[in-house]
Amino acid sequence: MKFCNQLPANLNIEPGLLLPCCIGGERAPSIPFSGGALNVAAYKDFIRLVVDILQADAAVCRGCASLFETDEIPGPGVYDDIRFKLVTINHHRHFCNCKCVYCPFWGTGDKKKLPDILPTIRSLMEQDALHPDCNINWGGGESTILPEFEASCSWIRGQGYWQSVHTNALRISPAIVAFLAEGRGSINLSLDSGSALGYAKVKGVNGWDKVINTLKAYRAAAKDATALEVKYIIFSQNNARQEIEGFFSLCAALDIRNTMYTFEGGEISTGRLHKDTIFAAALFKHLAKTSGVHCSEFYVSDDAKRTVENMRQRCFG
Secondary structure, three states: OEEOOOOOOEEEEEOOEEEOOOOOOOOOOOEEOOOOOOOHHHHHHHHHHHHHHHHOOOOOOOOOOOOEEOOOOOOOOOOOOOOEEEEEEOOOOOOOOOOOOOOOOOOOOOOOOOOOOHHHHHHHHHOOOEEEEEEEEEOOOOHHHOOOHHHHHHHHHHOOOEEEEEOOOOOOOHHHHHHHHHOOEEEEEEOOOOOHHHHHHHHOOOOHHHHHHHHHHHHHHOOOHHHEEEEEEEOOOOOOHHHHHHHHHHHHHHOOOEEEEEEOHHHHHHOOOOHHHHHHHHHHHHHHHHHOOEEEEOOOOHHHHHHHHHHHHHHHO
C-alpha cells in the first residue's frame, strides 16, 4: 500500500488550510481551517481518508518523493496515536517586511487580521497531540512582525518545545534571543548576498545594516553557534563570484558556522540551471570547506548535486 511518514507526524498550518506537509499546490491533501482550537479527532479522520485515497491512485500526492510502498502502515495505532513531531506555522505566508524578487507571496493574499496562532498550539498540547520532542517551526512570511509573536514564542519556550524560526532578521526579536541563549531553538536566514548592494537587489529593501546587527545580536546570545543557519538561494541575480566570496567573508567576521544553499524555484522549474549558478554553488561548497563552515543543501536534486560537485572538482580540486 502507499503511505507517507509525514501524514501522522507533520502538521502545516497555511492560510485557511491544514496540510500534512509543505509541498503546496493542488496535489497536496488539505482541509479548511480558520484558526482557534484544532479538533485533533477530526484531523485523524482526515488522515485516514487521505490514506484511503492514496490507494486509489488519485492525483493526491502523485509524484511526491515522500510517498512509498509498504506492506503495512509503519507503527502501532498510527491514526489513534497522532503526536506531531513537526508543526509548521505558515498562516502568515503573505505577510512580510521584505520584498524578495523570487518570492511569489509578499504582494498577494488577504491582508485582513490574522487569527492568533497560540490558541491552536495550546489546543494541540491540551489534546496531547504534540510529541515531547516536537519542533514548532515558524515559517511565513516574516514571523517577527506578527503582533503575537513575542508572547506566543515565549509561551512555547516556557512549555519546553524546540522552535525553529525562518526570519529575514530585519528586526531583533527578544524572544528569539531568549531561546538561543537557552539552547532551545534555531534560526534560518536567507541572506542571499554578500554585500549591501547585492542584498538590496535581491531582497527589495535597503536592510543590510539592520540584518548584520541582528545577526551579531543573535550570535552573541546563542549558546550553540550552529543554531544560526545562514542560507543562500542561488540564481541569476546573485550568482556573481564576489557576492559568494562576500557572503563567506561575512560568515568569518560574525563566526557563522552553519550555512545552506539551494536554487531559486524559477531556475529549478526550467530543468536547466545556468552555468554561472552551477559555478556559484561549486564555489559556495569550496569556500565552506576551506573555511571550516558546515554546508548543507536544501531541495537540491541528486543530478544537480552531481553537477555541482563535478564543477567543484574541476575548478577547485
